[in-house]
Amino acid sequence: MAKNKLNQVYNIDSRHILESIPQNIEIQTTITSPPYFDMKDYGSENQVGYGQIYEDYLNDLQNIFGQILKITKDDGTLWIIIDTFKRNNQVVSLPFDLANKLKDIGWFLQDIIIWKKDKTVPWSTNGFMQRKFEYILFFSKSPKYKSNKDKVRIYDTSQLKKWWVKYPERYNPKGKALDEIWEFPIPVQGSWGDEYIRHFCPLPKELVATMVQISTDENDIILDPFAGSGTVLSQSAYMKRNYIGFELNNEYIKMFENYLKRTIKKYRKEYELLEQQNNQSDFEIQILNLRVLKYARLLINKIEEETARDDFKIFVTIKNRSSKRNKSIVAEYQIIGDAESDNILKLINEIIVKPPLSKFGIEAIFKCVKENKVKSKNVFGYSKTNSYSYIKNIDMSSPKVKVISDICVDLNEKDYD
Template sequence: MADTSPIPPVDSEVPEGYGLYHADTRSHYDTLTEQFGDVDGQLIDTTITSPPYGDVKDYGYDEELQIGLGDDYEDYLEELRRVYKQTYDLTKPDGSLWVIVNTFKKGGRTIRLPTDIADICENLENKTNCDKCGAPLTKDRETGVHYCTDDECSFEYDSIADSWVLQDIVIWDKVRALPYSGKGKFRNVFEYILCFSKQNDFHFDLDKIRIADATEFKDWWINYPERYHPRGKVPDNIWEMVTPTQGGWGNMTIDHPAPFPRPLVERIIQLTTDPGDVVFDHFAGTGTVLAQAEAMNRWPLGFELSDDYVGAYSTLREEIIEEWKERQAEGNTLEEEQARLAQKIWRLRQLVFPRKLLQSLPGSSEERDLGELNINTVFLDGCADDELLAARETERVPLKTAIIVDDDTSEAARVELTESLAAAQEEDPCSAVPVDADVSVQTVSEFVGETANEFEASPLYLYDKNDYNYPAGTITIETWDAMVQTPDGWRQNHVAYEYPPVISNLYLNVDSDGKEVVTDIEEVRASEGGATLTDF
């Protein structure tokens, strides 16, 4: 056999010892302990793997070294148990094990390999008999505790305490698959992904794998952005990911009987690790897991016996890393997609705030007549810091808000409106919008003469007719001042459902599918009469 020193990562900053080992995974604990020293519970962060399928698949190398090939099924499971036990011993307390596996048919019946793997992983010591009396143990399927079958013996054994714990089962919908079927067997288009951990509190960061695709939302997210997470929707437990095309049909160099789709590996790595963590695959094949881990700045570790697969690894790794760099350069990684969605949702939350504020005024919607409040415009100086809006840690943003009323509004009416708006901020739906709003009520003259400079920006965007998700155009304070001198004409052109237009430094141009609504955004200009807009 070839030298068992690993094929090292491309990144020279990764410590020595990481990479792909051309060695037998049945002794990976000894190999890695020899390489790294005493690393019990300190080495691996997550393992992403798929077991060899016993007699079902021949992986093209020495039959005596292939786990399960030519073996009794029970012996095959015991070999897998020993492999998973070694991985358990090397995994950190908050680490996890992900096993992609499927059932198969043999002798006319379906072999429930996923269930059997779950059983062996949750009883790594393979304790089957009572320590006290030697009688067989029986397992409580609900608790996982094993009890002695001798009624006079009180022995109990909790195998979970020193074994993997099955946390969840995901269905991998392969979308397309080999068109094989047969009598008593449908075309197989899915596999199971078993998620195990060493403890219940394990590394599992769902926010990092949220689907940053507005089409996954309901159409009304545009009107209720406060109800949607800025980084997208949590995936469900059915993952639609196309099986990589084998041979010469795809863009990648893949020639393996069971290749992983890159997005599946990427998702698990994002979910369970951080940069610098160790990603392991004890049945590495051509090395998709290791290559994707290295591309994402994790430390790759894996074992593979096939000369052909090990020989293909360097080429596949180069392609995967190059593809990842291209995605980073184009801003097409999930992290970048989440950042862009978060920026849109935070801007939208700020732009809809005035509507939520007015909806929260005392009294029922039937009793409120917003037209009688003399509000003609709302100016917003919002948070436009892309870095802050994209940050996962951002929970609230500041928002300076000026409610502009007509010059002929009485002082008493302004005071009453100010008090009502202050109370409205504590009521639903306004209170659900995560902004720290500084709200003032001003007449047109007061605003122009005293505080307009606090809202001045270039450009300012006009959002009108109750459409706060895309601008009607850009506008200057001078143009707005000229146009609003005829309040009725201004309202006729820009108010819808009694909600006033918003003028803001914030730019947003998005429909319910996350796409741009308008392509040409022109400046709004006052006509000679100062009450209408030019066409644009």
């Protein structure tokens, strides 16, 4: 691979990408915001957008992204940040016109994301409503593409509604998936202090980082054919990816190079610390613990309801991760009570194949014992109505205790309002 072609911004028209990048370089993802048609002059002659007629503009973009398709890996992707605009007193649907152009040449449109940015661009045409969002078009080269979607799930419990405490079966153990509305405010002038790059439309680095995390791994190559101030390229460098940029305005290239030199150590370290402090696994353990306990509580309640008895208990312990499809965890459930094992096991098999227990993703092992032989040391008791906060200062033989486990969970849903 021609490494000298990586990690540089070229002062070359992006309409000549194939002439500039060696064929042995393969792009993993492209992240870019094309020029806003003729809404703004970016200070270069023969630029894409400004001064063109609309069809020529669309055709140039189709040509550029067609070239990019040829140098993109088979599992590669393309992110385009783009907006509608008003012309002759009506909205021009640029994102959708461009999407159709790119589908015609082989790109697969996978998602349309709304970027809620809270601020309008300086040249937005006034209407009766403020424009505070743009579109993000997400394409892939083939139906099977790289997607690290689990890495960007929301697992910070302060950002989740309190329902995750009572309804853990509704949450993926990796966290809540991103929805199609992303909220990232546009950086304001001076918000990055002396490090700030002056550009008409600076992209939030958190927005770019999300795309980088979803579509690439470390050492992959990221392309921005309209590099501008270089937010995509700098974020790629911070996150240990390789980058290639194209930009006609040489002043922007100089700004980017100076900016990256000043910030690479700071933001690379920040990225490394975030990777080390990733507590997604802690959330996963917590969700699975809550699921296992709630499964036990619902099961014992259903057994008592079907048998018209109220003297059963259940002891549950986690064994290991499950290798079965659609199952996350293996847990053993000991049904404690003076009843015929065969009858109880038959009843359990009828219960667990129906919702809600069939939705928990638990590979369950069942046993029946007549007496409670569980030692009270290092175990915790839960009631028939609450499996997310253990009962304090109570004997395990108490009729209030229905679920006994070595899993300790003590959550207050009000803490997550």
